Each structure stands twice: as C-alpha cells, then as structure tokens.
Amino acid sequence: MQVVFIGSGNVATRMALAMKEAGHKVVQVYSRTLKNAELLAGRVGAGPIDDIGEIRCDADLYIFSVKDDVLADIVSQMPPTTGLWVHTAGSIPVSVLSPHKKRGVLYPLQTFSKEREVNFRNIPLFVEGDCFETVARLKEVAETISENVHILPGDKRRILHLAAVFACNFTNHMYALASEIMGDEDIPFHLLTPLITETAEKVAGMDPHTAQTGPAVRFDEKVIQKHLELLHDPLKKEIYSLLSKSIYKVSTQQ
16 A cells, blocks of 8 residues: 555654555655654655645555644645545544545554564554444554454543553653652662563463552551652652552452
C-alpha cells in the first residue's frame, strides 16, 4: 500500500518503519516542523512536507499520528482524498475523522521512543472501523506488521488506554521518583533493575493482586512512618501515602 503519515513523533516513527519493513511504501510524511518531517521521511524513503495542503490525494492509507489535542484541527485542514483515514490514538473516537467516509483506528498498545528499536510483530494492534469492510481491510493491513491484532470498539479501547496509563505511564513515573530518591544519596538507579525486571515478569504469569508485596499490603505502620520521615518532598509524601492506602484497601478486598 501507499501510505501517508500525518505526524512524525514516536508512534509515527515506529509504525512507519514497521510499514516499510512489511513492504508498504511510505510516500509522504507531514509535520508542522519540516525538520521533523525530514528526519522520519529520510528513514523510510518518503517525501517530507510541512504544508498540509501538499498532502497527496492518491495514497491508499493516511495515518494520523499526532497529539490528541490537535487531531481534530489537523483533520479539518486535510484536502479530500480517496484513501482510508485512520488515527492511532487510544482515547479518541473514530468519528473525529468525519466527514471522511472511509475511516478507522489502528491503535498500538505499546510505549514508543523514536530511537529505541521494538519488535512490532509482537505489539498488540487494536482495529476499529466505520463499517465491516473498513474493519476487514484494516485488519488485513495490521496483520502485515503485527501478529497480535484485535478488533475492539471505541468504548473498550478508551478503557484499555486508561488501564495502560496506570500500567505504563504511572509506573514509569514511579521509576523516575525512585531515581530521584536514590540520586539524592548517590545510589545508582541500575541497582533496582533486577527488581523491576522480576516485578514485570511476575505479573506476566501471576495475578497482580497475588503478586503484590511490601509494607503496604500488611499495613506495617512503623515501616511506612519511617519511609514518610525520609521523604522531604510533600508531593512524594502524598503519593506514598495514597498508594499505600490503595494497596492496603485492595489487598483486604481480595
């Protein structure tokens, strides 16, 4: 297929590279910043543009991979095309691509960075479309870049995205806070790597409720109080207290 990417960020970069590897031809990359368009276009052999009016109208697939809060504005500026329009957002309805008739969603459930290689074949891809024909076509395209493709309606995709924020974004923020705590005492963060790895591997085969350990599960008030005394940042204290209360509450309901 001939593919146009509207966006050049982390998701667009990894998906464009996966499309190229699968044999599709990425013909154009649009970004509001020409330099960003050029960087991705150069990696996939496409033409870079920063004027949305220059979008080719004869491609087969147009993939909108931009920030959620600018997606509707970008769509409103798109010239008419004959190809299929899809976006990659987890929490935006497919209707944002209206009034274009052939529209859908291609949502990859993964955390991406431009320069970090990923095996796209293993990434869960969630497909939605405006009609059965669009869903079937999108599923066929998705299966060329991933072996883990699912059809999922928008209401469930939004719940999945919410859960992913807890499982990924919030978890990574905990790593960042742990890094700050250790950095204040010149303790290398990499010492936590085996613990982080085991925690992730454990929930791959166990229910997360069963896998939970630590002082909050048994509500060890002495340990919790000592930890709070070591934290000088009020926000970190609040986060620690809220998470400890949540862990204890959930553990007593099991």
